[in-house]
Amino acid sequence: MMPLIFAETGQSQIIRKIGGSPEVKKHLEDLGFNVGGEVSVVNTLGANLIVKVKESRVAVSEEMARKIMV
Numbered sequence: 001m002m003p004l005i006f007a008e009t010g011q012s013q014i015i016r017k018i019g020g021s022p023e024v025k026k027h028l029e030d031l032g033f034n035v036g037g038e039v040s041v042v043n044t045l046g047a048n049l050i051v052k053v054k055e056s057r058v059a060v061s062e063e064m065a066r067k068i069m070v
Helices: 022-031
Strands: 012-014 038-045 048-053 056-060
Antiparallel strands (some): 048 056
């Protein structure tokens, strides 16, 4: 298991755990990040990641990406 920030670009990953405060977890769930769901890194822009989750592309900060374990 590793944080999403270290996932290779273009490879599909399964979300194993979501960390952080209850507010952070709720925010990530609202964006489509759910345990057991599929996610892939599309691109890295500075410290931010563009990720594909549930057929949508979402930008997440490095801090948020470190809370998503794949």
